[in-house]
Amino acid sequence: DAKTTQPNSMESNEEEPVHLPCNHSTISGTDYIHWYRQLPSQGPEYVIHGLTSNVNNRMASLAIAEDRKSSTLILHRATLRDAAVYYCILTALYGGSQGNLIFGKGTKLSVKP
Amino acid sequence: DSGVTQTPKHLITATGQRVTLRCSPRSGDLSVYWYQQSLDQGLQFLIQYYNGEERAKGNILERFSAQQFPDLHSELNLSSLELGDSALYFCASSVDGTGAQDEQYFGPGTRLTVT
Numbered sequence: 001d002a003k004t005t006q007p008n009s010m011e012s013n014e015e016e017p018v019h020l021p022c023n024h025s026t027i028s029g030t031d032y033i034h035w036y037r038q039l040p041s042q043g044p045e046y047v048i049h050g051l052t053s054n055v056n057n058r059m060a061s062l063a064i065a066e067d068r069k070s071s072t073l074i075l076h077r078a079t080l081r082d083a084a085v086y087y088c089i090l091t092a093l094y095g096g097s098q099g100n101l102i103f104g105k106g107t108k109l110s111v112k113p
Numbered sequence: 114d115s116g117v118t119q120t121p122k123h124l125i126t127a128t129g130q131r132v133t134l135r136c137s138p139r140s141g142d143l144s145v146y147w148y149q150q151s152l153d154q155g156l157q158f159l160i161q162y163y164n165g166e167e168r169a170k171g172n173i174l175e176r177f178s179a180q181q182f183p184d185l186h187s188e189l190n191l192s193s194l195e196l197g198d199s200a201l202y203f204c205a206s207s208v209d210g211t212g213a214q215d216e217q218y219f220g221p222g223t224r225l226t227v228t
Contacts, residue, residue: 100161
């Protein structure tokens with residue numbers, strides 16, 4: 001499985017944009033990029049996913065580099081509720097493990113009021 | 114609320130015992146996944162079921178087993194429990210479970226404490 005690298009922690013101020021980076025230099029052409037987050041004392045929560053093009057939804061935006069070796073999750077206006085661990089995960093289109101999520105350590109985002 | 118329910122919320126038991134964790138997926142979801150989250154190992158994928166059949170296995174111990182019933186709920190059975198099995202156990206579900214695009218919806222988890 002292709003691996004991802006994320007910073008251990010990041011800090012943000014409330015109501016400011018947050019850019020969470022993820023490196024995945026060994027990504028294959030058919031791997032999807034998923035982001036999940038886990039708020040304190042809760043189960044992981046789906047945020048967004050994409051393949052090649054940038055994606056937007058009500059929670060966030062996903063910017064994918066042209067060579068797909070990195071991506072950035074963008075929270076447009078951080079709120080205190082966005083304080084969580086954010087996981088960047090690759091899922092394989094082919095092979096026995098498609099769809100299964102392999103979690104790394106993620107990035108712990110702190111949001112200051 | 115993800116729509117995935119898990120029972121019980123907390124479970125305290127002794128070493129050597131056997132427990133069963135239960136999960137009801139979101140309405141319409143055919144696939145169920147089980148994950149374990151411990152302080153030292155992080156979140157680990159255990160096993161996936163799709164429409165009653167085992168689809169994929171991860172780092173699941175031989176002492177652990179799971180099944181998915183015709184009504185699509187799933188149970189994770191943990192036997193000969195050891196102190197190291199103390200963890201949060203999450204269930205997730207997805208509509209299909211056959212592809213890399215699936216969004217998984219997680220339940221609130223069952224916290225297992227083995228004493």
